[in-house]
Amino acid sequence: MCYFHSLNPLGGPMPEGRLLASSPCLAGEIAPNGFDPLAVDPEQARDVARWRRAERVRLRVARDALSVADRQAVGVALSAHLRHLLAQQFSGAAGLTLSAYWPIKGEPDLRDLMADLHGRGVTLALPVVAVKAAPLVFRRWMPGMAMVRGDWNIPVPPPDAEPLTPDIALAPLVGWDRVGFRLGYGGGYFDRTLAALSPRPFTIGIGLQSARLATIFPQPHDIALDVILTEAGVQFHREGP
Structure with missing residues (x-):
């Protein structure tokens, strides 16, 4: 405390x-x-x-501590905001690859939106820890596919799923600040992955409005996101390329 x-x-x-x-x-x-x-x-x-x-x-x-009803409301609101953002920024993202995430530890649940985007021609991927302390890899995900247990016991696509490189990457946020930096779980996987990818995907942080911080005290290894999105809408959008 x-x-x-x-x-x-x-x-x-x-x-x-x-x-x-x-x-x-x-x-x-x-x-x-x-x-x-x-x-x-x-x-x-x-x-x-x-x-x-x-x-x-x-x-x-x-x-x-959020109630089930509050969690559901957050997921619905975030899904609507993300759908609108993708429509504005990427004409809906059809034909592009979007890396999402499988919700754990109370993270906002966007799985219904993921299935809807898949039906609209967006290629979905999920991040996988293939090697400890190495950049993440991305495997294709489709609704109804058989999953396996990965790092932290998170369901991930099986090893024979198609490897992909995302054009757009969602990043769940534990905390966030007004200039686009995220507070994650501390493993460094997301920043390590962004540093290794070229070209770098368009990154969208997904989190709660109540998780805003004045600063995360960014360190040299921290990489700011392109957008911060909460149930209240877009909170940060990077200008320029």
């Missing part, structure tokens, strides 16, 4: 106006004026990592 106190560890009260943060909050000590997103200072990186771990726990607890 993130908390603040005014007790001087050397004894007595802290100077007026000075608070100490608990260790998960140390990133707050360097934001915004002292934070350098391009820095490689080990102490700063450790502070950011601790803060991110605490925020993942907080945001996932809040997401898990």
Whole structure:
């Protein structure tokens, strides 16, 4: 838990106006004026990592607390916004390959939309961890296909499914900020994959409006997304190429 106190560890009260943060909050000590997103200072990186771990726990607890009805409403709203975005940006995306995701851990469920897009001529793929700590691979997915258990026990297309390279990639968000950075689960797979793909797919982060953060304290390896989409609509859209 993130908390603040005014007790001087050397004894007595802290100077007026000075608070100490608990260790998960140390990133707050360097934001915004002292934070350098391009820095490689080990102490700063450790502070950011601790803060991110605490925020993942907080945001996932809040997401898990949503009722079934609220989850369904979020999925319906997000599906409508995503369908509209694809229509505007890609004329519906027919003939293109879209990498989606199989929902886990309370993530928004877009599987009905995935099936609908498949029926409209969009090629669907799902990401697969084929090698630990390596970029993801993508296998073709179709409604009703037999799935196998992959990393984290997530259902994925079988090894003989067609390998694909996505034109558009959806990324589930644990948290997000107003300049397009995502807070994921901490494995680094998505950023590692984007860095390896050329050309890079158009990336759309899918998350909850309540998961907005002032910043994720981006590090040199973090790659901003092209769009952040929540149940409230588009929250970020990158301008230009």
